[in-house]
Amino acid sequence: MNSPAAAFDWNQARAFLATAETGSLSAAARQLGQTQPTLGRQIAALEDRLGVQLFDRVGRGLVLTQAGRELMVHVRTMEEAATRFSLAATGRSEEIAGEVSVTASDMMATYTLPPILAALARTAPEIRIRLIASNDLQDLTRREADIALRHVRPTQGDLTARLVAEGTARMYATPGYLDRIGRPASLADLARASFIAMGPAEDYARQLGLRGIPVAPAQITHSTDSGLAYWALVREGLGIGIMADDIAARTPGIEAILPDLAVVQVPVWLVTHRELHSSRRIRLVYDTLAAALSGR
Incomplete structure (x- = not known):
């Protein structure tokens, strides 16, 4: 068995940390962008190096052993220190060339950002952009992305945020669908319509109700967690x-319903x-994103 202090492998520690936080090798592999067998080998190598068992298998998941829980504290401290080091080093860089990761919802990543990034590519071609299209909030404090576009203001004190846009959202459907059901002229007319939900149908119906839109869960005929699929x-x-x-406005063949009614405010941070x-x-x-999104 190797000495625990010899040739420490940070990749093994990251594999351990991700597995402990997600509860499974498959979820940790997705988080780290690795294959499940590779991750399993890294954890096995770490257990061999340390001479302890880090996980117990429970059903299809993994739970930390007592030794794993004790080591988890130290590995998380190491990760935080490594992240602070990386943030500080990157923040002091005077180089323009290099990669910048930007995360946004799949809808913003598809419809809003491409023309902005195309303009940036013309003025600063030495910058490489990694665009993370995800409806999950990436953790900027752990360097999961460099820049984020969010619809909620962040609460972490070590993040800096700027409100760059305040839009609205309305109800939309195709003219063909509205021809079939008749165009609603009032909120009461929505009772004859079908709705598509983002997320669970009952939660979606409840949120619409809080905004003055009477929709019964039975009216929701389709639901999805993907903005693009929605x-x-x-x-x-x-x-x-x-x-x-x-x-x-950039989607042909779509018609606003009760166009004077803005259902949701859409801030962009x-x-x-x-x-x-x-x-x-x-x-x-x-600064390029801020200027383009604020219309300046």
């Missing part, structure tokens, strides 16, 4: 959906870590 279902004429007005904000490369991307 909008595709609306465009196929399967029912009414709610979409940001700026995206709907541009977020980065304070340590990264001083990096010339990241600051250039951040």
Whole structure:
């Protein structure tokens, strides 16, 4: 058995940490962008190096052993220190060339960001952009992304955020669908319509009710967690959906329902870590996004 202190492998520690936090090798592999067998070998090698068992298998998941729980504290401290080091080093970089990772919802990543990033590519071709299209909030404090576009203001004190846009969202459907059911002239007329939900149907109906839109769960005929799939279902004429007005305006064959009624306010927050904000490369991307999204 090797000495625990000899040739420490941070990849093994990251594999251990991700597995402990997600509860399974498959979820940890997805988080780290690795294969499940590779991750399993890294954890087995770490257990061999340390001479302890880190996980017990329970059903299809993994739970930490007592030794694993005790070591978890130290590995998380190491990760936090490594992240702070990386943030500080990147934040002091004067180089323009290099990669910047930007995360946004799948809808913003598809409809809003490409023309902005195309303009950036023409003015700063030495910058490589890694666009993370995800409806999950990436953890900027753990360097899962350099810059984030969010619809909620972040609460972590070490992040800097700027409100760059305040849009609205309305109800939309295809003209063909509205021809079939009749165009609603009042909220009461929505009772004859079908709706498409983002997320669980009952939660979606409840949220609409809180916004003054009376929709019964039985009216929701389709649901999805993907913004792109959601909008595709609306465009196929399967029912009414709610979409940001700026995206709907760029979508042919879509008609607003009760157009005077804005259902949801859609703020856009541009977020980065304070340590990264001083990096010339990241600051250039951040300022480009801010200017384009705020319409300046």
